[in-house]
Amino acid sequence: MNSLPVLDPAPDDTCCAPAGPPALGAEEAKQKALVFKALADPNRLRLLSIVKADPSGESCVCDLTEPLDLGQPTVSHHLKILVDAGLLHREKRGTWAYYSLVPGALEQTAGLLAAL
Amino acid sequence: MNSLPVLDPAPDDTCCAPAGPPALGAEEAKQKALVFKALADPNRLRLLSIVKADPSGESCVCDLTEPLDLGQPTVSHHLKILVDAGLLHREKRGTWAYYSLVPGALEQTAGLLAAL
DNA sequence: CCAACATATTGATGTGTATCAATATCAAGG
């Protein structure tokens, strides 16, 4: 009920600031920090890595619980955080939920660093 | 007493893995997560931004406390985390401590995302 | 409709962290 795609839009203060604050504004910083918060956990990095490495480009939860040695609810929780951050895409087919990288999301996140 | 430069070295398992694990290993993931943990706070992102934006390339703590509206010990704490992550460099000249971006650190961090 | 299975949600718990007040360290000036 609370999906907040942090990466996609962000079209509010990156353009022609009228009296631009000298550096990163508080709001902007909070938004960007959300993405890095999603990346600030070893298991979530591994989840991204596994999903990215899969030849089919997607993985279901059942394929992700075992390599991380975590319980299924925990993996589900981490996946939700990655989806909310705009890094992963979730598609449910039948009983299974398939997760895949949002195209360009990692590159866009890398761009956040360059734009600091 | 506990400086752990996460970014600089990392020359232990990026080369010719003998029986390479399918994706990101647990150790490697923990290391990388440390850098993103350092970035996962709005105030730390703003600190980096301010230091980067300064024409002289460096800022002292006294210049950083005011724009963030935080106490001096808190700013000092955040700066330490950024230094430990290998993102900032600290140089003390006289009474003042000057912080500057570690050259290439942000680009290297962006590279971590591409290498997932 | 019911049983079985995959995933998500909830509640509880321990750990980490951001912040501040108080104090310590340490350099410069008198």
Place this chain on the structure above:
DNA sequence: CCTTGATATTGATACACATCAATATGTTGG
């Protein structure tokens, strides 16, 4: 030496978060 000023460290507190057990939801097959 002592005082002043800048930065760092410590202790305490409130809040966020990672994890799991238990349960709910929802889908497939009989």
